[in-house]
Amino acid sequence: MVTLTHYLALSAILFGIGAVGFLVRRNALIVFMCVELMLNAAGLAFVAASRYRGLLEGQLTVFFVLTVAAAEVAVGLALMVAIFRTKKTTNVDELSSLRG
Amino acid sequence: MGALFEWSWLIIAFPLLGFLINLISTGQTRERTVGVVASMAAAASFGMSVLVFAALLARPPEARLVEVSLYRWAIVPPLTAEVGLRIDPLSTAMALIVTLVGTLIHVYSIGYMAGDPHIRRFFMFLNLFLASMLLLVLADNFLVLFVGWELVGLCSYLLIGFWFEVPYNAWAGRKAFIVNRIGDFGFTLGLLLLFWTFGTFRYGPIFEAVEHRAVEAGVVTLITLLLFAGVTGKSAQIPLYVWLPDAMAGPTPVSALIHAATMVTAGVYLIARAHPLFAMAPFVQGVVTLIGAVTALWAALIAVGQFDIKRVLAFSTISQLGYMVAAAGAGAVGAAIFHLGTHAFFKALLFLGAGSVIHALEHAHRHPGDPSPFDPNDMRRMGGLAQRMPLTFWTYGIGAAALAGLPPLAGFWSKDEILISLRGIGGWATLAYGLLLGAAFLTAFYMTRQVGMVFAGSPRSHAAAHAHESPAVMTVPLGIFAFFSVVAGWINAPGLGALSAWLEPEHPPVFHPEQALLATLIALAGIGAAWAIYRPQAWPEGVEDPLRPVLRGFFTALTRKLYVDELYDFLFVRPFEKVARGVAEVVEPYGIDGAVNGLARLVQSAAGRVRRWSSGYVRQYGLSVLIGAVLLMFYILWMLR
Amino acid sequence: MASFPILTWMLLLPLIGALVILGIPRERVGTIRWVALGTSLGVLALGLGLLSGFDLSQPGPQFVHHWDWAPSIGAAYRVGVDGISLWLVLLTALIFPLALMASWSIEERVKEYMTLMLLLETGVLGVFLALDLLLFYVFWEFTLVPMTLLIGIWGGPRRIYAAIKFFLYTMAGSVFMLVAIVALWLLSRPLTGTGTFDPVWMAAHLSPLLSPAAQRWLFLAFGLAFAIKVPMWPFHSWLPDAHVEAPTAGSVILAALLLKMGAYGFLRFNFSLFPVAARDLAVPLALLAVVAILYGALASYAQDDFKRLVAFSSVSHMGFVMLGLSALNPLGVQAALLQMINHGLSTGGLFLLVGMLYERTHTRDFRELGGLWKVLPVYGGILMVVGLSSMGLPGLNGFVGEFLILLGAFGSAALGPAARGLTAAAALGVVLAAIYILTMLMRVLHGPLQDRWRGLPDLHVRELAIMAPLLVLIILIGLYPLPFFAAMQTSIQQSLSVFTQATLAVR
């Protein structure tokens, strides 16, 4: 029997993977994909909870999340392109001139 | 006559007025005018004192106490402090002595200080001193007495350091003030205890309370002991006498007036004034008497080894003050004041005589234009002045004889009375008596030595050879003082006893012929011993002092004042400097300020460590966020347990 | 009389003067100076009006001006003057014109300087006049800013260090006072609805409800702010730096007025709001005071810098003030209050004299001075009088304060068995004062004169005009302190009445 707990556990695992990915990857694009993974983990939780409770709000929320994520991609990619033009790299570790 | 007493404050006001006139008058005033104004102020004060004295004399003995309230100084519950004068036999006697000696010395100073660029300041200070001293003497309570007490100290300080360009003079003035302040530390505490014991500073109620035994003897013992600490400072007693020899750095009239005749006797006056208190504390009386006697002997001993003409007199003053203190301690107020009066005359005479000598030597030295350093005070450079300065010599001789206690001069009578007063009490008084007899021998000895070195024989320096007698403005006061040095003793001579009758009618002076004989013999012995050593024939050429081969090392110790200054320097001065430096250079910067700055540095270094957190790496920032989140999760789990 | 809010005008006048100065072009230095001086003289005139209308018999505040400006938190603008603050207000009104006259030699950024001085005057007056804790705190902190800028802009070589240290150190103390004020306000809220900052109300209705422990904590919180300002040992180390680096007028105001704010705070707030704690802590307070007396004197003696010497002497003198206050009896407290005035006159005077000397010699190092009395007879005479006043010579003002403080402390019931020992130790400070003052006089005035000082000009008219009122007061208070005590008597008696009340005695 697959319960809500299982779904939530899965989404938590996904969230965790995304978070760890954020920390270990250097390519800005991949780092960003990890964030997307985290967002989608949350989406999964919403859908599962929505289904479990028989409410529509959760499913609706996922639309919001997806839309926001899409907008985020638009902003993020634009930024990365701009940086790549200036710095010729997308390695986040090389972007550390501001510190202290 | 009652109205006259209401004006008795004029005694103080005249010199104060003189001070103010000279303060306000511009620098253009002629120096002669300055001196005359000051002298007239002093003379007016003397005149007023005489009037008051006469008015008091006109009263029956039991009514010879007038309290004059001047104004309310402060009312702070429970304290009500008034400035008031107490006109009674003791205070008028003191006022007479102070104003008489003061007037004469003012006049003398006109000649002595002539030509000094700061003469205006000199006379200002002198007038101020006179006013302060009279305030001290005439006050009707301890607080005002203390005010005068400190102000005379101030004037003493200012006048010792009068020629302030010479570092030693300034140093000596400072030393005098500080040593006095140390004594006054005790005095202050005594005053505090006095107030909280009696609830007032006024003599009248305090003496009344003592009379009725309204207070514990233990407290009074402590009070009088503390007051006596002030006395040891002002009246130069062991252990605080060390400032007086250095006070000779001041102009000679100052030494005569302040450091011989008047200010230094303030301590004796205090004991006399507070006699009812001391009478209640026999233990303190013993201490006072003994310290006075030891001081008398100790200072006389040191005087033997001095070469500075004024220093000999300074130690002599300390010694004579010892006599007075001893007598006052033993309760013989009359004898103490008697000696105070006679001493004022003959010691002033001696100082002024010494001043005359110094003045003469200085002028004689200046004439040939000799640039070599010359100390006009050094008796080793004198000799043979008897022929060149006869007036000075004769008057000086009278003063010395009076000091040595030769009958029938003033010193004989007063010293005799002190010695008699110590007899028959027993115990410590007997010891003091013995010590004072020894001091009497030494007194005769060192005075003979001094006269011998200064006036006898042949001149030992160019200046001494060319010295001339001083002008009349100086020699006339010498004559007057010499006159008093002869006759002053007679006012209390047995049979006459005027002073005693005035001060303490119930104690007429007594006369023991065997005592007089003993004292005279001792004085003669001292003179003889000194003459044997110092007569010109016995003094080989080139020898600094014929006593040195006799006493050998001990004489060196005497010349070094028995190393007391060195001892104090080692025990107090240097440790104090060390502590002060330690506070300012170690405790403050490293301890207190160091703690403050250290705290600031600690915060900064901690901040520096935390700052490294902001490394610039995004992933590390993310890690920080994640760690925060994980910690929160653990917290939630912990809460859920 | 009540219709004309004289105190509010005293506070406003300097602000108006500052605004006027802001409108004057900066090149017109002379006009700016005169406007500033005129303003401060106007305040002095108001102050004298205050004195003439002051009712000696009334213990409570007079000339009160009241306005509930922030009803939602119960804060009020309430100013008034009583016997405790009267002399301090007048001292402020007197010192500022003198300090401004001493600032004639300031050539740089005169406009800013004079503006800040006038702002500072408002601040200092406000501290002494405020009868509302919040208002008091506002003025208290407000004085910090102009003073910091005065030190930091017109100061000596290490001025920035000194200015920041002054600001931080003072602030470190006053934030605790702020918290204590907040705590009192919160405690008053259930009783009044909106809460109040009225110390009189608190003393009557709130203090009795506080537990001894609470009183002690609040006493310490207020006390820390005041102790730093006084400054009490060991919180004094900002003072020498601030004094040495500040311009002359800054040092004068710092010594004469700002330090008084601390002692005034103890008297006005700590004692009335927390009487139980005050009584319990009197002995430690007195102990610190005595340590300050001795420590300040010792440190003072070992200085080679004239200004630093005077600065440390301030520590010592303020120790006397604190000793008198901690005696908690009329004698000690009145004497302490008078001693605050005395210290303002004598130490303020000394700083002025240091400044006048420095303008001539450009050094304050004793090792380079000496023998100056020969060329500066008037200066020397004045220095001597002021110095002697500082060492407590009878006949001058310092003696009155110091001696009566000792007298009060000696018989203080609050200090109990420790009273006599503490007083004796404090009396030693009088001896030490003689040592360092006389040494100072010797090193400046006496001894041989160096050739390079031979042409120094003596004091000129403006400088004499600055010193004259100080000298007059120094001598007047010394000879006739009666009226000065008379004005403070009833107020102090009333403020000390809590210590004689039965409630306190039972404990």
Add this chain to the structure above:
Amino acid sequence: MLWWPLLPTLILTAGALGLLLVEAFRRPGSASGMAWGALGITALTLGAVGALVGHQEIEGLYRMVRWDPPAFWLSLTILIGTGLAILLSRHYLADQGMERGEYYVFLLLAAAGMLLMAVAADLLIVFLALEWLSFPLYVLAGFARPRLESEEAALKYFLLGAFASAFLVFGIALIFAGTGLTNLSDLAAWLKHPDPGAQPLVWMGGALLLVALGFKVAAVPFHLWTPDVYEGAPTPVTGFMAAATKTAAVAALIRVFLVGLGPAVALWSGPVALMAAGTMLVGNGVALMQSNFKRLMAYSSIAHAGYLLMGLLGDPALAVPGLMFYLLAYTLATMGAFAVAVGMVGPEGEDQSFRAYTGVARRAPGIGTAMALFMLSLIGVPPTAGFFAKLLLFAAAWQAGWIALVMVGILTTVISAYFYLRVVVAMWMGPGEPARLPKSDLWVRLSVALTGVGTLLLGVLWLMFGGLSL
């Protein structure tokens, strides 16, 4: 269905979009017109906010938004910050050669998101508003491209912001999974009678919300992005972020924690107190080591987040008005300081180190005085607005029993005096003549004057005209 609470947001959004249209069709050249337009729209919105002032409580949009007094104060503060940011931007953009009109569009859009946050009554709105205000800020932070610092700041802000918002979404998801609720009032009601089985989910969700909002408000340990982004972003944007974004983040904290999770205060007060203490300590501490003005202001922003968090824990009767006033005072002082900083930027480039400020007050005493005033207000010295603000927050925290926290607060206040004073010291006491002088741009001067007067008088006026009872 009432739209009133959304009115300011809608006006601003519509205005921004209109401005975007204008930008698309306008001839290239000076963007002054755009700035005027943005100002006008802001003013219009301000009018709308003013029109709503009398209303105590309006719910709208199926109880997803809600207008109440805090909403008014937050909106007011945000709009003041926005208006000042516009005033500062015009000359700056021209000098820096980035005079592109869409700048104002982004600014207004971000502000619209913030206004939405001010009225949020539902977790979804919180999420939406947060993203809404963030995206334009990401762009604005990188607006000075191709300057590398600006781009780096933008990317860092973007990546970390996205990372944090993932926590937010996941937190909301967990709460939803536990309760089936997103409405904050309903959540509060649920928490009063919680279902024990679902409680862990709600608590975990709350913790994740704290992470995300802590990030936005720049609380330790989620603060690390702040200095880098503040330093790299164009200076007016930095000011806008420091002031308006902070206000929006606090709005979110108030809505989520005081309203939604209010009944669970015992649970979150501990961690929040720790965060507050840590934030005050770290913010004020590390600020001591800074020598760049913008970075200093970043740490100042962190430090003030600590005080605001402390306010969050305080007795609400005092804390809510306290927080409102604090934000207003903080916005004025911060925007004022940034106005001075913008004034220091010339066509030759930007140098925000203290060295560049040395001796400026010697030649420009007015600017120097204003800067001193802002710094004093940020320290909390009376009679500036900052003093009264801090007073209220300390009182609120003390009243709620957070005495240790108050102690940390006052001690760090003392520390903060040091670094704020360093700015004053540099301007007033620095030796020699200044390297450059503040430019005489009218808009910048106006901002300095407005914020200066506001900083000086606002505290007194606010208390005089109502204070706590507002």
